[in-house]
Amino acid sequence: MLNLDTHIVVAVLNGDLSKEEYALVSVEPLAISAIVLWELAKLVQLKRLKLDLESPEFREFARQVAIIPITREIALKSTQLDFQSDPADEIIAATSVVEHIPLLTRDKKLLKSRTVPIARV
Numbered sequence: 787m788l789n790l791d792t793h794i795v796v797a798v799l800n801g802d803l804s805k806e807e808y809a810l811v812s813v814e815p816l817a818i819s820a821i822v823l824w825e826l827a828k829l830v831q832l833k834r835l836k837l838d839l840e841s842p843e844f845r846e847f848a849r850q851v852a853i854i855p856i857t858r859e860i861a862l863k864s865t866q867l868d869f870q871s872d873p874a875d876e877i878i879a880a881t882s883v884v885e886h887i888p889l890l891t892r893d894k895k896l897l898k899s900r901t902v903p904i905a906r907v
Contacts, residue, residue, distance in 0.1 A: 787852070788814045788905050789882045791891040792825045792874065796835065799847060806907035810890060817852040819860075819881040825874045860884050868901045 788810060790798065795818060797803045798811060829835035838844060854860075856877055864873070864880035871879075875893060879902045882889040888905035889896065896902060 787817055787887050789817050789819065789854075789878070789885070789887040789889045790822070790851070791878050791889060791893060791896070792822050792829075793892055794890050795822055795826065795847075796837070799837065799844065804907065807890065810905055810907060815852065816850065817854055817881075817885075817887055819878045820853055820855050821874050821877045823848075823853070854881050854885060856881075857884070867899065869895050869899050871895050 790811070794803075794807065794811075797807065803811065826835065826837060827839060830837055830839060860877060860880045863884050864876040867876060867879055867883070869879075870876070871893070875896060878891075879889060879896055879899065881887070882903050883901060886903065888903045890905040890907075891897060897904060
């Protein structure tokens with residue numbers, strides 16, 4: 787299983803994955819933190835992302851991925867990481883740590899972490 791960060795979700799939906807990323811997401815079950823849904827909605831609201839969250843394509847994507855809720859343990863772990871970032875990225879990273887799911891990301895801060903399991907492309 788792979789935990790996808792928000793930018794990777796956007797790349798999946800837009801068909802903008804690298805060959806290596808595509809090779810991973812095409813064979814692994816996919817998961818996202820619940821906060822990714824909020825972050826996508828916020829990006830659309832702020833007009834930083836053009837995406838129809840009501841479209842059949844997005845609904846199908848949301849049905850195909852495991853959506854991991856923000857638990858007390860994930861919230862706590864998000865404050866104990868070896869980096870600081872925006873709260874959404876910290877929740878996404880903590881989800882990978884707590885659930886033992888590699889994170890697929892392009893975020894340089896997250897990629898440098900020694901505590902977050904990172905999916906290697």
